[in-house]
Amino acid sequence: xxxxxxxxxxxxxxxxxxxxxxxxxxxxxxxxxxxxxxxxxxxxxxxxxxxxxxxxxxxxxxxxxxxxxxxxxxxxxxxxxxxxxxxxxxxxxxxxxxxxxxxxxxxxxxxxxxxxxxxxxxxxxxxxxxxxxxxxxxxxxxxxxxxxxxxxxxxxxxxxxxxxxxxxxxxxxxxxxxxxxxxxxxxxxxxxxxxxxxxxxxxxxxxxxxxxxxxxxxxxxxxxxxxxxxxxxxxxxxxxxxxxxxxxxxxxxxxxx
Numbered sequence: 001x002x003x004x005x006x007x008x009x010x011x012x013x014x015x016x017x018x019x020x021x022x023x024x025x026x027x028x029x030x031x032x033x034x035x036x037x038x039x040x041x042x043x044x045x046x047x048x049x050x051x052x053x054x055x056x057x058x059x060x061x062x063x064x065x066x067x068x069x070x071x072x073x074x075x076x077x078x079x080x081x082x083x084x085x086x087x088x089x090x091x092x093x094x095x096x097x098x099x100x101x102x103x104x105x106x107x108x109x110x111x112x113x114x115x116x117x118x119x120x121x122x123x124x125x126x127x128x129x130x131x132x133x134x135x136x137x138x139x140x141x142x143x144x145x146x147x148x149x150x151x152x153x154x155x156x157x158x159x160x161x162x163x164x165x166x167x168x169x170x171x172x173x174x175x176x177x178x179x180x181x182x183x184x185x186x187x188x189x190x191x192x193x194x195x196x197x198x199x200x201x202x203x204x205x206x207x208x209x210x211x212x213x214x215x216x217x218x219x220x221x222x223x224x225x226x227x228x229x230x231x232x233x234x235x236x237x238x239x240x241x242x243x244x245x246x247x248x249x250x251x252x253x254x255x256x257x
Contacts, residue, residue: 002151006194007159009224012132013104014047014084019218019257020225022086022198023250024050025232026240028070037232037247038077044251048105049078050086050227052239054094071101078104086134090118095125107134108149110166110203114138119149123156132160134198141168141181143188150195162196163188164227165218167204177206177243180214186221202229202243211245212253219257228253 010016023041028034028051038049051074054067071087078085084104089095090112098106112118113136126133133153138145146163154161165185167178185197199218201211215226231237234244245253 002147004150004154004161004192004195005159006154006161006192006196008194009162009196012160017047018224019254020048020198021046021254022048022050022225022227023230023247024074024086025052025237026202026229026244027052027238028066028073029238031070031073031076033232034070034073035077035080037230038081038083040232040247041230041250042081042083044247045254046083046250047225048086049074049081049083053087054090068097068101071097071103075102089122092121092125095122099129099131103131105132105134107164108136108153110136110139113149114140114142114145116145116148116152119152123152123158126153126156126158128157130160131158132162133158134162134164136164136166136200137168137184139169141184143184146184146188147191150192162198162224164198164200165204165223166200175210176204176214178204180204180217182217182221185223189222196224198225198227199223200227202227202240205243206240207242208234208245208249211243212256215253216257226254 023046074085086105087103088109089106135149167180170179201214229244230250231244
């Protein structure tokens, strides 16, 4: 097993507390929507503001994000509430657009992690850059693929790296959108004790009713933080409406952990 050169979370430019809460809308839909959601999240204990700018969807025809025109909205909202911002990237151009816009934290999604060519393209774009990068587990339950993505980003010189557990796809019927399969992040933590690991209850659950129990399970397993989707009006969201909560409900969930 290869070694990873891992910088501590305290070097990421965010509050070094537990759990670290990353929240915001699944998708940036308008400047007004991003700003209102951020302002309502400001008093709910979040540490990082997130929003989907590019949305890789399973099938065409679904809302796939507004693209880089939404980056200034998120940056403005983050500055307004005094929080760093995080954005998912899937291509070299996404990386360049985010760096130009002043995005603070990048994450790589499950579909991208599953493709070493895509991960390497992102790694190449990050050469010489000092920015935190969080890597979601691949869609399928393959620990080596997850580790390989971490290694590729790390070898590009990125030491502020973390893992994000969002569960795994399965043909079996389950109460979850993506099966948690907790043994995978637990084994990852055993192999790399210093690696920050976050949990994504929103994508594991696929519905807001199970969020609290999954978030609590993650904290019981000593995860470092949570990524939870929040929207000013979840039921009208353009993507993944069922798994998003209002900022006020987000605060209730976090305080209840």
